Amino acid sequence: AQKVTQAQTEISVVEKEDVTLDCVYETRDTTYYLFWYKQPPSGELVFLIRRNSFDEQNEISGRYSWNFQKSTSSFNFTITASQVVDSAVYFCALPLDQYNFNKFYFGSGTKLNVKP
Amino acid sequence: DAGITQSPRHKVTETGTPVTLRCHQTENHRYMYWYRQDPGHGLRLIHYSYGVKDTDKGEVSDGYSVSRSKTEDFLLTLESATSSQTSVYFCAIRDRENTEAFFGQGTRLTVV
Numbered sequence: 001a002q003k004v005t006q007a008q009t010e011i012s013v014v015e016k017e018d019v020t021l022d023c024v025y026e027t028r029d030t031t032y033y034l035f036w037y038k039q040p041p042s043g044e045l046v047f048l049i050r051r052n053s054f055d056e057q058n059e060i061s062g063r064y065s066w067n068f069q070k071s072t073s074s075f076n077f078t079i080t081a082s083q084v085v086d087s088a089v090y091f092c093a094l095p096l097d098q099y100n101f102n103k104f105y106f107g108s109g110t111k112l113n114v115k116p
Numbered sequence: 117d118a119g120i121t122q123s124p125r126h127k128v129t130e131t132g133t134p135v136t137l138r139c140h141q142t143e144n145h146r147y148m149y150w151y152r153q154d155p156g157h158g159l160r161l162i163h164y165s166y167g168v169k170d171t172d173k174g175e176v177s178d179g180y181s182v183s184r185s186k187t188e189d190f191l192l193t194l195e196s197a198t199s200s201q202t203s204v205y206f207c208a209i210r211d212r213e214n215t216e217a218f219f220g221q222g223t224r225l226t227v228v
Contacts, residue, residue, distance in 0.1 A: 004158075006158075033214070035216065037219075042221070043204070043221055043222045044219055044220065044221045044222065045159075045206065045208075045219035046219075047216045047217070047218065050216055091158055091159065093158075093159075098214075099213070101210065101213065101214060101215070101217070102147065102149075102164050102166065102172070103161055103164075103174065103175075104159075104161065104217075106158035106159040106160070107158050108156050108157060108158045109158050
């Protein structure tokens, strides 16, 4: 069965600190996708990244980076030099299978508080 | 920003009353979804649609029905609201296979 675990319920950091949000997944599939979404205080969910299991290279986008490790079934998200605007709830998600993006399994989310 | 509008944005209703939430999109996307968000559960899929009049159940569909008579509108109905349906409801849309979904701003529903 598909499952996503975000064990960190809430994290608080001071601005400019680096922070890593953990995502551990379970899947029966050999090919799969993983997603991260951000939910700022305004409420809407914002798509951040999608990765395919074939590509284990780290992804970097500005201050954001993602570390995909199949050996530990993890897809962790790191924010470098955090800013107050990074304060949000972050969700990791896994589709039902590589052919069916109609059913997603979301983790319970990690709330990140970045203090000035 | 994806053209998704949810209405109403906030609603308080009494137990036992019917409630309909509307999701309207201007993107002409094929797929539309209704999720609910509750503390400790992340987002859970209620129902989704893969075309006009084509819908299917998600993992928490009991007590909910949906309808899609036009590409742009996807309605979620609580036939007889219960307190357990107090939640934040999100609509999402998706264009084609293997692409990400875009979410609306959510509807906060309180059943008293």
